[in-house]
Amino acid sequence: MKPDLRRGGPLLLFLLLLLALAGCRQPAAPQGLQVHFIDVGQGDAILVRGPEGETVLIDGGEAEPGVLSHLRREHVIKLDALVTTHPHSDHVGGLIAVLKEIPVKEVWVDGQVHTTRTYENLLDAIDRSGAVFKEARRGGEIKAGKLTFKILHPTTPFLEGPDALNNNSVVLHLTYGQISFLLTGDAETEAEKSILAYTGDLKATVLKLGHHGSRTSTSEAFLQAVRPELAVYMAGAGNPYGHPHRQTLTRLRRLNVKVYGTDNNGTVVISSADGVNYSVSTEKGGEVAFAPQNTPSLRAKRSNPLVGWTSAGLLRRFARPVLASDAKQSPRWLDRPGDCFASLAMTS
Numbered sequence: 065m066k067p068d069l070r071r072g073g074p075l076l077l078f079l080l081l082l083l084a085l086a087g088c089r090q091p092a093a094p095q096g097l098q099v100h101f102i103d104v105g106q107g108d109a110i111l112v113r114g115p116e117g118e119t120v121l122i123d124g125g126e127a128e129p130g131v132l133s134h135l136r137r138e139h140v141i142k143l144d145a146l147v148t149t150h151p152h153s154d155h156v157g158g159l160i161a162v163l164k165e166i167p168v169k170e171v172w173v174d175g176q177v178h179t180t181r182t183y184e185n186l187l188d189a190i191d192r193s194g195a196v197f198k199e200a201r202r203g204g205e206i207k208a209g210k211l212t213f214k215i216l217h218p219t220t221p222f223l224e225g226p227d228a229l230n231n232n233s234v235v236l237h238l239t240y241g242q243i244s245f246l247l248t249g250d251a252e253t254e255a256e257k258s259i260l261a262y263t264g265d266l267k268a269t270v271l272k273l274g275h276h277g278s279r280t281s282t283s284e285a286f287l288q289a290v291r292p293e294l295a296v297y298m299a300g301a302g303n304p305y306g307h308p309h310r311q312t313l314t315r316l317r318r319l320n321v322k323v324y325g326t327d328n329n330g331t332v333v334i335s336s337a338d339g340v341n342y343s344v345s346t347e348k349g350g351e352v353a354f355a356p357q358n359t360p361s362l363r364a365k366r367s368n369p370l371v372g373w374t375s376a377g378l379l380r381r382f383a384r385p386v387l388a389s390d391a392k393q394s395p396r397w398l399d400r401p402g403d404c405f406a407s408l409a410m411t412s
C-alpha cells in the first residue's frame with residue numbers, strides 16, 4: 065500500500081520546522097572561563113567569556129582579517145565590555161566593524177591622543193554605538209558580571225618617551241579561582257618598571273606577552289614577578305618585525321614557561337570549568353590538559369577525550385581527534401616542552 069503523502073505532509077513539515085529551530089538555538093554559555101587569544105595575524109584580539117555568559121573583548125586586530133568573524137562563529141551577540149589597550153591599528157582596526165554589528169555596553173580606552181584615520185573612525189564608531197565611554201586608569205576595575213579585571217596600567221599622567229603609545233597600554237589582571245591572566249597590550253620595559261613599582265602582586269598563571277613577544281618587553285624582573293606557567297604571544301607568521309624575538313623566548317625558556325603563539329598555533333583558547341584545572345585548545349595543534357603546576361600531557365587528551373572542553377563554535381572549527389596519524393602535523397611541543405622553543409627560535 066502506498067503511504068498517503070498528503071496526510072504525512074503537515075507532520076513532516078512540522079518535524080522539519082522543529083529540526084530547523086533546534087539548529088538555530090543559541091549554544092549554551094561556557095560553564096566556566098574561556099580566554100580566546102584570537103589569531104588575527106600581526107595584532108592582538110582577546111575574547112574573555114565568563115561563567116554566566118559575560119563577554120569582554122580586549123583589542124580587535126587590524127581591519128583585515130578582523131575579529132568579527134571569530135565573534136560570529138562563537139555566537140557572541142553582545143559585549144559587556146570592549147577594551148582598547150592603545151590606539152595602534154593592529155589593536156583597534158577590527159573593532160570598528162564589531163561596534164557596528166554587536167551591541168556593546170561599555171568601551172574602555174587608554175585615552176591617549178592619536179590622529180590616524182583608523183583611530184578617528186573608531187572614536188566615531190564608539191560615539192554611534194551608544195556604549196558608555198570610560199578611560200582605564202591604574203587602580204580602577206572593569207567589571208562584567210562575575211568577572212573583575214584589575215587595571216594595573218596606565219598611570220596619570222601618562223609615561224613619556226618615544227614608545228609612549230605602547231608604554232601607556234592598558235594592562236589588566238583577571239583572576240578566576242586559582243587561575244589568573246595578565247594581559248599587557250603592547251607594554252614595554254618602561255611600563256613594566258612602572259607596574260613593578262606599583263605592585264609586587266603580579267603573579268599570573270598565563271601571561272600575554274607584551275608587544276607581540278618583542279625583546280623590548282617581558283623583562284627579566286617583570287617575568288620573575290609574574291612567574292607564569294604559560295605565555296601567549298600574538299604575532300603574524302613571517303611578520304616584518306621578527307616577532308617574537310629570540311631574546312624573549314630565551315628568557316621564558318630559562319624559567320620553563322610553556323609558550324604558545326598565534327603564528328604557530330593559530331587561535332589559542334585557555335579554558336577552566338572549575339578555576340583550578342585548565343586546558344589549552346589550539347587551532348592547529350589539538351588540546352592539552354593542565355592540572356596546577358603539572359606538566360602538560362598529550363596522554364590526558366588521548367585517555368579522556370572529555371578532558372578540557374570547548375564551546376560549540378570551537379568544536380566545529382577546531383575539534384578533531386588527536387590520533388597517532390596526526391602526530392606528524394602536530395607541533396612537537398605536544399610531546400616535549402623544550403621542542404617548542406627550538407622551532408620558535410628558528411622563526412624569530
Ligand SMILES: [Zn+2]
Nearest residue numbers: 107152154250
Ligand atoms: Zn601591537
